[in-house]
Amino acid sequence: MRQLALAALALAAPAAAQLPPGIWSTVEDVAFAAEEGRVSSEEVFLEVREDGSWRRIDAFGAGQSEWANGAIPQLAAAPQSHSGWMLGASELRRATRFSCWVSARKFAGQPDGSPAWTFSKAETFDQGGRIAFPGKGEAPDFAIRLRNVTWAKGSTNKPSLVLYIHKHDPTRAESYAWASPDASLIGINLRWMQGSCSRL
Incomplete structure (x- = not known):
């Protein structure tokens, strides 16, 4: 139909x-x-x-x-x-553009034993947009993906703004977070990385 x-x-x-x-x-x-x-x-x-x-x-x-x-x-x-x-x-x-920041925990900590973190900022969009964050040998390599999902016809799921985290598989996400489709901000914290994306 x-x-x-x-x-x-x-x-x-x-x-x-x-x-x-x-x-x-x-x-x-x-x-x-x-x-x-x-x-x-x-x-x-x-x-x-x-x-x-x-x-x-x-x-x-x-x-x-x-x-x-x-x-x-x-x-x-x-x-x-x-x-x-x-x-x-x-x-x-x-698509709607979003500004994102992410921080990943480095493999080596601070001299005092506390965790050390990377920090990066970039822009993407909510219709399948991706950003790659190479760890450069100091932290894990990963990418984020942003979608404003409208589910298949007949699904009971509600439309959602979804932030995906990908490590080794570009199709299957390591984890994800979701919010209202009109949300101004969406964030995630996985302990080894954290970040958020804000609507521009």
Whole structure:
């Protein structure tokens, strides 16, 4: 049913559809495609500038293509809708940027025996955005991932802002914390690391 609705939106969309500025992602649509009986496609991340130029990026925000000024292939939008943007058969969602800080406990402590900690700051976004924090041999290597999750159709779970911590597996998280989808801040403390992300 959802796939038919998305296809109908694509047929009804204007030919010159243009995404508003920001970061856009298909992560949430792709994440639950299989559970909803739909064919899953690859995760896509797009960055659009104020002048309408765009490029593909990865989950870390790094450019994966040159900036382009033409139409985005397979982009369609539902008339009079702010949430009907699609890329092919996948729904695109606009991301919100977050500023994050993390601190990880170093392998070697202070001379007095107390723990020593790293401290880092970086920005990401809530539609599958990731930040890698290499320990440089002094602390564990890990990454954080941020999603504003809308669960598969039929799920009893409520939409949530989720902060994931990944160590060795980029798919399965080491741990995670969740908050209201409109939360201004989300944090986590795992003893060996701690941090939080704040809405910009």
